[in-house]
Amino acid sequence: MRKTLIVIGAGLESIPVLQRANEMDLHVVAVDANPQAPGFACAHESVIGCVYTPEKSVAALTEWSQKGGKPQGVICAAVDAPGTAAAVADHFDLTAVSEETARLATDKKAMKDRFKKCGIPIPWYQEIFSAGELAQILAERRETLVIKPVDSRGARGVLRLVYGSSDMPDPAWAFECAQKESTTGRVMVEKCLDGPQISTEGFVVRGKAYCPGFSDRNYEFIDRFAPNIIENGGDLPSFLEHGEQRAIKELSGQAAIALGIENSMFKGDMVLHEGKAYVIEMAARLSGGYFCSHEIPWNTGVDFVGTAIKLALGETPDPEDMVPSFQKGVAQRYIFPKPGKVLAIEGVEEAKTMDGISMVEIRTAVGETISPATSHPARAGVVMARAETRGQAIKQVEAAVAAIKIITT
């Protein structure tokens, strides 16, 4: 009999996960609060429920199951909602992370407390309760800090406070900016660790970690978007030395296990600071931004989403399926038009036909307004290139981005 998979999230970036589930001949049930969610077209059944409110998703799925539905697995697709996957798994007795792991993975302070307890290298951090406390910490520590909401996502309200710089934001403004993005009004600061930033993505299977996903993150616009920290895509394979990559992969697996992940996937924000690997954050879900669905398979041959779905169904993937079989070039860049009203979008068809270009996705339209880039979801489009080498892929993606013109007022 065909197995039934519940997919939490049916937005644009959820589509590759929904499609992979279809290819695996599963009966696919998608959950999203938006009745017009584009991913619903790739599901056999659509359930309306808020993915960020576990009780609402569970209630909507309970109603669905009362009409005869019976799931064998649950997975989040491009939504940071491990708590919902955990609650659904608990309700239907499926394999996913526990609700405690989901809590640790979505509360940046609780996560860092756990890492500290387990001896996982992390930046210095502290929860703060006022702008005055922020000003005091800056005066005492005299170093560059990152202020962030304890429980948000997509880099909303995450600001880099460069110690001694002339454009250091006012502490009151910075505190408020981070606080308003937190659902619980909680804010924390961390030491800003400089050095190459890396995204990792992998699996824990029966307590053993595999980390096939490894991408250098591109922060070329750190000054342009300051004090916000906005990533402009990434490059694979990494430029880091083999030993450095191994250390970062190993630490990613240890951090995932420290959060209690046992038979599921993880996604790490890592940094190599003064030659040593540190964890900035570890998520207990699949990545967004097409990392798991496109970049990792193109780079390594690993069917990341397919393997994650197998795990979600309670199956044990073959270890060989989680290990890269090659290292090909992949580069991803985002499009950041000047803020204003979109008057014209040009060069998209040309970009799509350029050498190596494997995806061009424009996320705006004429007449829409481009806001300043203060978070990751605000990016206006994404372009990806694949080539034999990393250098070639970078050249190709940059040429395609240059060919696309989003003209604003």
Ligand SMILES: Nc1ncnc2c1ncn2[C@@H]1O[C@H](COP(=O)(O)OP(=O)(O)OP(=O)(O)O)[C@@H](O)[C@H]1O
């Ligand atoms: N202490 C730090 N040192 C250096 N860089 C940091 C630090 N904290 C955050 N960053 C950078 O800012 C990015 C966003 O921070 P963080 O991951 O905490 O927020 P987020 O809202 O979860 O963002 P995302 O969803 O993009 O991961 C990180 O991925 C990292 O590149």
Ligand SMILES: [Mg+2]
């Ligand atoms: Mg993060």
